Amino acid sequence: xxxxxxxxxxxxxxxxxxxxxxxxxxxxxxxxxxxxxxxxxxxxxxxxxxxxxxxxxxxxxxxxxxxxxxxxxxxxxxxxxxxxxxxxxxxxxxxxxxxxxxxxxxxxxxxxxxxxxxxxxxxxxxxxxxxxxxxxxxxxxxxxxxxxxxxxxxxxxxxxxxxxxxxxxxxxxxxxxxxxxxxxxxxxxxxxxxxxxxxxxxxxxxxxxxxxxxxxxxxxxxxxxxxxxxxxxxxxxxxxxxxxxxxxxxxxxxxxxxxxxxxxxxxxxxxxxxxxxxxxxxxxxxxxxxxxxxxxxxxxxxxxxxxxxxxxxxxxxxxxxxxxxxxxxxxxxxxxxxxxxxxxxxxxxxxxxxxxxxxxxxxxxxxxxxxxxxxxxxxxxxxxxxxxxxxxxxxxxxxxxxxxxxxxxxxxxxxx
Amino acid sequence: xxxxxxxxxxxxxxxxxxxxxxxxxxxxxxxxxxxxxxxxxxxxxxxxxxxxxxxxxxxxxxxxxxxxxxxxxxxxxxxxxxxxxxxxxxxxxxxxxxxxxxxxxxxxxxxxxxxxxxxxxxxxxxxxxxxxxxxxxxxxxxxxxxxxxxxxxxxxxxxxxxxxxxxxxxxxxxxxxxxxxxxxxxxxxxxxxxxxxxxxxxxxxxxxxxxxxxxxxxxxxxxxxxxxxxxxxxxxxxxxxxxxxxxxxxxxxxxxxxxxxxxxxxxxxxxxxxxxxxxxxxxxxxxxxxxxxxxxxxxxxxxxxxxxxxxxxxxxxxxxxxxxxxxxxxxxxxxxxxxxxxxxxxxxxxxxxxxxxx
Numbered sequence: 184x185x186x187x188x189x190x191x192x193x194x195x196x197x198x199x200x201x202x203x204x205x206x207x208x209x210x211x212x213x214x215x216x217x218x219x220x221x222x223x224x225x226x227x228x229x230x231x232x233x234x235x236x237x238x239x240x241x242x243x244x245x246x247x248x249x250x251x252x253x254x255x256x257x258x259x260x261x262x263x264x265x266x267x268x269x270x271x272x273x274x275x276x277x278x279x280x281x282x283x284x285x286x287x288x289x290x291x292x293x294x295x296x297x298x299x300x301x302x303x304x305x306x307x308x309x310x311x312x313x314x315x316x317x318x319x320x321x322x323x324x325x326x327x328x329x330x331x332x333x334x335x336x337x338x339x340x341x342x343x344x345x346x347x348x349x350x351x352x353x354x355x356x357x358x359x360x361x362x363x364x365x366x367x368x369x370x371x372x373x374x375x376x377x378x379x380x381x382x383x384x385x386x387x388x389x390x391x392x393x394x395x396x397x398x399x400x401x402x403x404x405x406x407x408x409x410x411x412x413x414x415x416x417x418x419x420x421x422x423x424x425x426x427x428x429x430x431x432x433x434x435x436x437x438x439x440x441x442x443x444x445x446x447x448x449x450x451x452x453x454x455x456x457x458x459x460x461x462x463x464x465x466x467x468x469x470x471x472x473x474x475x476x477x478x479x480x481x482x483x484x485x486x487x488x489x490x491x492x493x494x495x496x497x498x499x500x501x502x503x504x505x506x507x508x509x510x511x512x513x514x515x516x517x518x519x520x521x522x523x524x525x526x527x528x529x530x531x532x533x534x535x536x537x538x539x540x541x542x543x544x545x546x547x548x549x550x551x552x553x554x555x556x557x558x559x560x561x562x563x564x565x566x567x568x569x570x571x572x573x574x575x576x577x578x579x580x581x582x583x584x585x586x587x588x589x590x591x592x593x594x595x596x597x598x599x
Numbered sequence: 600x601x602x603x604x605x606x607x608x609x610x611x612x613x614x615x616x617x618x619x620x621x622x623x624x625x626x627x628x629x630x631x632x633x634x635x636x637x638x639x640x641x642x643x644x645x646x647x648x649x650x651x652x653x654x655x656x657x658x659x660x661x662x663x664x665x666x667x668x669x670x671x672x673x674x675x676x677x678x679x680x681x682x683x684x685x686x687x688x689x690x691x692x693x694x695x696x697x698x699x700x701x702x703x704x705x706x707x708x709x710x711x712x713x714x715x716x717x718x719x720x721x722x723x724x725x726x727x728x729x730x731x732x733x734x735x736x737x738x739x740x741x742x743x744x745x746x747x748x749x750x751x752x753x754x755x756x757x758x759x760x761x762x763x764x765x766x767x768x769x770x771x772x773x774x775x776x777x778x779x780x781x782x783x784x785x786x787x788x789x790x791x792x793x794x795x796x797x798x799x800x801x802x803x804x805x806x807x808x809x810x811x812x813x814x815x816x817x818x819x820x821x822x823x824x825x826x827x828x829x830x831x832x833x834x835x836x837x838x839x840x841x842x843x844x845x846x847x848x849x850x851x852x853x854x855x856x857x858x859x860x861x862x863x864x865x866x867x868x869x870x871x872x873x874x875x876x877x878x879x880x881x882x883x884x885x886x887x888x889x890x891x892x893x894x895x896x897x898x899x900x901x902x903x904x905x906x907x908x909x910x911x912x913x914x915x916x917x918x919x920x921x922x923x924x925x926x927x928x929x930x931x932x933x934x935x936x937x938x939x940x941x942x943x944x945x946x947x948x949x950x951x952x953x954x955x956x957x
Contacts, residue, residue, distance in 0.1 A: 221901055221902055221904075222905060230902060233901075255897070256896070256901045257896055257901070258901050258904065262854070262856050263762070263852065264850045264852060264856070264857075268893075269896075271642060271645075271646055272642065272646065272893050275640060275641060275642030275646075276640065276642045276643070276893075289759075293762075358757065358758040358759065359759060387855070388758075
């Protein structure tokens with residue numbers, strides 16, 4: 184018995200040794216990593232993200248310039264530490280040369296910081312949309328071909344104040360960097376016009392019981408802005424219905440998204456007519472978007488009626504990765520230097536219009552103000568209200584001036 | 600158990616000296632662990648090797664309480680978290696909340712002491728109960744601490760916790776580089792492993808085991824059961840807090856997620872799957888846990904990899920209720936019985952063997 188005990192350290196070490204053999208990197212293949220949240224409150228979002236990524240790869244049949252693209256996927260749970268762990272595994276163990284991901288805001292900031300330690304690997308964002316990822320201390324090798332959470336709200340503050348006539352709005356949002364960005368994007372114009380936000384409720388990701396939040400909502404407001412994603416949004420909307428809440432709701436970009444609208448249940452009643460803004464609009468009648476929807480539905484019959492903004496963001500970033508790869512003829516032998524130059528200059532057609540990058544390698548693209556409608560077959564879709572053209576990261580204000588607003592946080596901006 | 604022990608001398612009598620073969624395993628194990636960073640990639644050194652050692656050390660504190668004291672605690676991850684939060688609050692962090700800027704050589708001992716005292720306090724509450732009630736009380740404490748740090752912004756920075764908690768540079772070596780961090784984790788793990796082996800045979804360790812086996816009798820002889828158990832919680836707290844400091848350095852951040860109920864259950868799963876009866880068990884469990892956590896995603900459809908992790912743990916406990924250690928023990932018992940049969944073959948089998956050779 185004692186001998187067995189003493190033998191075990193050796194066994195443990197040998198086990199580790201066996202697992203430690205890394206895969207060799209072949210000359211005619213390119214390794215691409217994909218990272219999304221397949222665990223936790225955002226699991227459904229992660230699934231649809233990978234649909235978008237697969238779609239872009241299927242278009243080129245997993246081959247660029249005669250080189251086969253080998254995809255390795257990883258999963259996180261929306262926490263920065265899980266994202267960095269999964270990224271480290273994909274980069275250092277699987278040896279991916281290009282990484283697409285992550286999905287969630289604070290994950291993006293953590294992966295961007297990690298990217299600085301891996302200068303030879305090219306990182307393209309998935310759908311994470313915290314503004315700080317590219318605006319503050321950006322990494323040279325981190326590219327974001329989707330717009331961020333502040334940009335996604337472009338036009339909404341104005342629409343709510345002037346067209347809807349809501350002057351006082353309460354906010355319920357998750358407590359991390361992406362909703363900070365969304366709230367900032369909504370409040371900057373809204374407060375400037377004279378609107379007031381008397382109360383903000385910040386809830387943790389994965390919160391299940393919203394009864395205390397709902398009870399604490401003020402009565403004397405005109406509407407509630409809800410910036411919650413995935414399971415959190417569905418839980419809040421269902422419980423708000425059950426509690427007999429009647430205030431009009433305004434949706435954050437990922438609240439009025441197919442990952443929420445596509446779910447069955449009571450919350451559906453609460454969201455019809457909900458105004459929102461975001462990088463996609465389900466019923467946009469542009470041929471580029473229509474072709475994308477048809478392509479998505481053909482490839483994934485069990486997906487959503489319309490691709491979510493996550494599928495769209497992963498699709499765009501993967502497509503950008505593949506287009507630039509074709510431009511350099513699949514040559515990453517210089518540690519991706521030429522490849523990243525090509526990426527920085529890339530301008531291309533996406534399902535939601537032209538995308539180009541600013542000097543921080545963040546996308547400049549069109550943003551849609553939308554309203555949720557019920558289609559004849561009962562599906563809930565986002566209908567276009569207006570389109571803001573070429574929205575940049577600082578909403579048209581020079582960067583230095585924009586930075587004077589201070590970093591978005593629980594308490595900033597503020598207009599009680 | 601007593602049967603296996605009675606057999607042991609007979610098995611090894613004919614072969615080499617048992618002491619030297621045990622020493623050989625120790626030497627091979629030590630060489631492999633020491634040389635690991637030489638042949639492993641930085642990823643394996645840091646994220647598999649060092650992380651297994653750190654998680655194993657947390658689980659070791661669960662094992663010390665459960666294996667020797669018979670007290671299953673779900674609050675040891677909380678103790679590790681208290682030490683981790685203390686480092687973030689007293690030292691430097693990147694969240695612009697707290698971060699009093701104490702030097703590491705002051706912050707680390709204070710964090711470990713604070714964690715150990717917290718563990719003793721948890722023990723003071725828990726030792727009056729036994730069995731499932733101990734589990735419930737420690738689970739309640741773990742849950743309460745999780746919600747407390749999640750809602751407290753002034754001290755713990757709420758849901759987001761602290762990021763940018765960096766380990767120090769000591770003598771020009773940055774401790775978060777894979778190889779230095781691996782050796783630091785190894786040193787801590789080996790130290791506490793050795794200390795546990797020593798304590799197991801010390802007067803205190805034997806008393807603790809006696810209290811586990813028959814508390815009423817021990818009390819009748821005159822031992823103070825509660826005091827011994829609380830001190831055991833304190834010692835386990837030192838182990839967990841030290842691992843907690845390493846854990847916050849490993850992640851370079853700490854948030855309520857680090858001390859969630861899920862994390863507390865993980866520490867127990869690691870201990871049980873590895874084997875709760877001997878101090879090597881938690882480290883084996885941690886290695887399996889970390890390998891699965893990193894590589895299960897490659898085995899199946901990424902959507903379903905958590906199912907694989909769960910199934911492997913179920914399979915281990917189904918085959919061997921006392922974890923991987925128990926499995927190894929059982930295989931050795933079988934092997935020993937076999938070699939015994941060969942060494943002294945029963946009379947009836949002799950002719951058969953003879954004919955087989957012909």
